[in-house]
Amino acid sequence: MFTHMNRLMTLMIVIVALVAVGCGPKAAPPTSVLDTPEYHYNQGLKFFAKEQFDDAMREFQRAVDLDPKSPLGYIGKGLVLGQKGDFKAAFENMEKAKSNETKGIEARIGMIRLYGLQMVKEPGKAKGLIKDAESEFKTANAKEPNNARLHYYMGMAYKVDLDFDKAAGMFRTVLDLNKDFTGEANAEWALIQKIQRAAPGTEIGKKIALIDKIDRADVAALFDQELNLEKLFTKRGPKTYDTTFKAPPESSTQFSPDKTVKMEAATDIKDNWLKASIETILKLQVRGLEAGPNHTFEPNKRITKGEFAVMLEDILIKVSGDEKLATKFLGATSPFPDVRNDQYFFSAVMTVTSRNFLEADKATGEFKPGDPVSGADALLSIREFKNQ
Template structure:
C-alpha cells in the first residue's frame, strides 16, 4: 500500500515536471497581439509572396499559443515555399496533432494538399493520390468549405486532368463562400484549355504557361499545328540540277559553316526550334548574331506576324501581306501605320485572335501570349489550312 502511494506521488511529480518543461505561452503585448490575428496577417503575407514576414507572424502566433494548430499550418507552408519539404511535413503533422474542431482540422487537410501541390514528386511520386486523400478527409468533415475544392482543382489542373479541375472550380463558385475570384480565373483558363484540346504532352504543359517564349511557340507550331508536315506536303520539292565543277565538289574543309542558332544546343525543345528555323517562319528566325533567344517571351503582335506568314506560305495568297494596309483600325490601341497592323487584322478578322479586353476592345499588341490563348489560335488556324 505504502509503495503504491509512493508510485502515485512520483507519477504526479513526473507529470508536473513534464508540463513545466513544455513550451510556455508568451504574454501578449497589445490588444491585437493574439494568435488568431498573427495567423490572419501571416496568411495575407504568404499570399503576397512575403515569406520571411509571414514566418515572423506565424512564429509569433506559436509563441503566444504553443499548441495553436493554425500557426503550425502556416509555418509548414513557409517551409514548403522554401523547398524544405521534410521539415514542412513534420510541422504539418504537429498542426494535425493540435487541431481542435472541424475548422482547424480542415485547415490541416488543406495545408497538406498545398504542400503536395508545391512539392509534387519532390515529396512523393504519388503526390496526387495523397492530395486526393487529404481532400476526401476534408469533405468528409464538411462538403461546404471552398478551400479543399479549390486546391484539388489546382492539383488536377497541373496534372492535366482538366475535366476534373473544371468540376472542382465549379463547386467553389457554387458554394460562393471563399476563393471566388481565384476559382473564377482558374475555371476560365481550364475551360479555354479544354476548348483548345492540346493533343501533345508538351502542348498540355505549355497550356498552363502565362507568358510563352520563342521556344514554346516553336514547339506548339510543330507539335500541335504540325506545320513542318503541312509544309512538306504543300511545298514542291526542289532539286538542284545546276552544273557543278568536279574540282569544286572535291574541295572540303575550306569553309566552316556557322550554325543558324548557337544558343539552343542544350535546350529541351531544340528539335522543334530547328524545325521552325528550317521552315523560315517570320519572327522565329535566328537573330543576326546567330542566337535564337529561346527564353525570350513573345508579344501578341509578334504572334500575329508569325501566323500571317504561315498563312501566306501555305495558302499562296501573297496579297494577304498588304490586304489591310490603309484600312481603318478596329482597335482603339492599334494604329493602322504600325508594321504589325496588317497581321493583327488578318488574324482577328479570321477569328484566329481576339481583342485582349473585350469590354474596351483593346488588342494589347505588346502584351504577352498565354499558352492557352496560343493553343486556341493554333486550333482555329489549323481549321483554315
Template sequence: MKLFHYRYTLFVIFAFISLILTIGGCAPKQRAPVSTLDTPEHHVFTGMKLLETGKLSDAEREFNLGKELDHKYAPAYRGLGLVFAYKGEFKPAFKNMSKAKKLAKSKDEEARVYIGYMRLYTQQRDKDWLDDVVDNFRKANKILKKIHKDWPDPYFYMGLAYKESYKFSDAAEQFKKVLEINTTLVDKADYELKLVQKIERAMPGTPIGKKVALLEKVKRVDVAALFIQEMKLDKIYEKFRPKKFDTSFKSPGQRSSAYQMPVPVDVVDHPLRADVQTVVALKIKGLNAFPDGTFAPNEFITRASYAMMIADVISTISNDPSLDTKYIGSVSPFADVRNDVPYFNAIMVCTTRGIIEAERGLRQNIFNPMGSVSGADALLIIRRVKEDLKIF
C-alpha cells in the same frame, strides 16, 4: 551507512530538480502580447493574406509571431507548413503540418490541416501525389460533413491539383462546386474555371501542349515546341509549302551539310533544341534566329509578335502571299494600333478571321499588342488556325 544512503537520496532529488529547472529554463517562453491585436489569431489571419499574395518572408514572420504567443496554436504551424512548401522546403513543411495536426483543438482546425496537406502534396508533386491529395480531400470533407459545414476550400484546392495533373474536366467540376457554395474563393474559382475550359477547347494532344497550357506567359521556346510538337508544323509545311530544288553541283561534304538545320548558339544545350532547330529552318516571321546567331529562347512573346507568326503560317499554308500586304493602308479599328506599325497587317489577318480576339476598352476596341500571351491562349489560337485552314 544510513547516513550515506540519506545523503545519496538527497543528491538524486536535488539533481532531478536541477534537471527539471534546466529543461524548463531552456524551453522557449511564450511572448506576452504588446497590443490588443497582438494575438495568435490576428497574426495567422495576416499571415494567410500575405501567403496568398506570395509574400512568403512576411507571412513566415506573422506565423512565428503567432506561435510565440501560443506555442500550441495549431493554425500557426499550419501556416508555417504552407510557407515552407511554397519555398520548396518540404521536410520542414510536413513537420510543421504534422505538428498542426497534433495540436488541432477542434474539428474546424483538423479539417483545415487536411486542406493544408492537400496544398503541400500539390506543391511537392512527388510519386503518387494526386492520390495523397484525394485522400486528404476526402478526410477534410468527412469532418466537414460531420459538423454540418460546406467549405469551398477543399473543392478549390482539389481543382488546382486536377489542373496541375492535366485532368482539366475534373478540375472544372471542382471549381464549379466552389461557385455553387458561393462564399469565399469565388473570384479565384471563376478565373480557374474559365482557364481550364479554355484549355479544354484548345484540346492539347501532347504532353508539351498540356504543360504549356498552364503557363501564364509563353516564351519563344514554348511557341517553337508548340508549333513542332503540338501543331506538327514541319509536317504540314512539307505538304503545303512549294518545294525549292537546288540543282547546282555540290561535293559529297557540301551535300550533307546543306540539309543540316542551323543551331542557334544559345540553345545548343537546351532540352528543346530539336524543336528550335526545326522551327528556325521553317523561317517563320517573328520566330527566326537573330543576326547574331541567337534565338533568345526565354524571351516572352507579345500578342503582336504572336500575330506576326500566326499570319505568316496562314499565308504559307494557304499559299496566298497577298495576305502579307492585304491590309496595308487600311484604317485601324484599334485605338492602340496604328496602321503604319510593322505588325498591323498581321493583326488584321488574325482578327478578321477570328483567330486572335481583340480586347475591349472602356469606349473602343483595343488589341493590347505588347500584352503577353498565356499558354492556354497560344494553344487555342493554334486550334483556330487548324480549324480555319482545315488541317487536322
C-alpha cells in the same frame, strides 16, 4: 506493497509528464489585443499570396511563438518552406499542425496546398501525390462538406496534375456554394473551360496551357507539338529547292564546304528543356521566331500578341501558298484604336483577326498588341488554325 509500488510508479509518471511539459516551448506573451496567432496567420497568408515569403515566414513564426500548440503557424511555415523547395521540413511542420489541430480542417487544407506545390516544384516526384491530396480532401470533406476553401485548393491540386475535368468540378462547387473564394474560383473555372475548348493533345501542350505569359520557347513547342508544323509544311507548304552552287566533279578547288565548321543556329538553347522543338522550328524559319544575327534565340523572352500575330500570319502564308496575304490589307484603315496601319504587324493583326485566330477586346475594341499571350489563348489560336 504492490499498491504502494503502483502509487510510486504513478507518481513518477506524473512527475516525468510535468517535467516534459515544463521543458516544452513556452508561449510568448502578446503585446496587444491584435497580437494573436490568428492575426499573424492571416497576415502571413497575405504576404504569401504576394510572394513576399520572408515576411510571411516572420508572421507565421510569430504565430508559433504566441501559441506553440496552435496549428496555424505551422501550416504557414509549411507552405513557405514548400515554396522554397524544402519539402522535408515543410511536411514536418504540416504534420505538426495536424497533430495540434483538435477541430477544424485548416491543416488538411494546408496539406493539400503543399502537395500541389510539390507537384509543381518536383514534377519527377509528382506521381501519386494527387492520391495523397485526395485522401486529405476526403477526411476534411467528411467534417466540413461545404467548405469553399477546401474545394478550391483541391481544384488547384487537380489543375497542376493536369486533370482539368476534376478541377473544373471543384471550382464549380465553389461557385455553387457561393461563399468564399468565388472570384478566384470563377477565374480558374474560366481558364479551365478555355483549356478544355482548346483541347491540347500533348503533355507539353497541357503544361504550357497553364502558363499566364508564354515565352519564345513555349511558342516553338506549341507549333512543334500541337500544330505539328514540320509535317504541315511538308504536306501543304510550298516546295523548296536547293539553289546553292555545286562545283563540278572534276573541279580542282581545295575548298570543301562540308568540312567547314558550321555555327549552331542558336547558341543559347543548349540547356533548355524544349531544345528539340526549338531546333525543329528554327529549321522552318517562321517569321518572328528565328534566331537573331548573333545566333541567339532568346528562349525565355516573353512574346507579345502582335508578335504572335506575325508568326501565325507567316505560317498561314506558307501553308496556303497565298503570298498575297502579306499585302492584302496594305493601306487599309485600322479598325483598332491601338494599332496603326503603318506598324509592321498591322497586316498580320488584320489577317489573324479576320480568321478568328486572335480577338480584340470586346469592350474597348483594342487589339492590345503589346500584351503578353497566355498558353490557353495560344492553344485556342492553334485549335482554330487547325479547324480551318
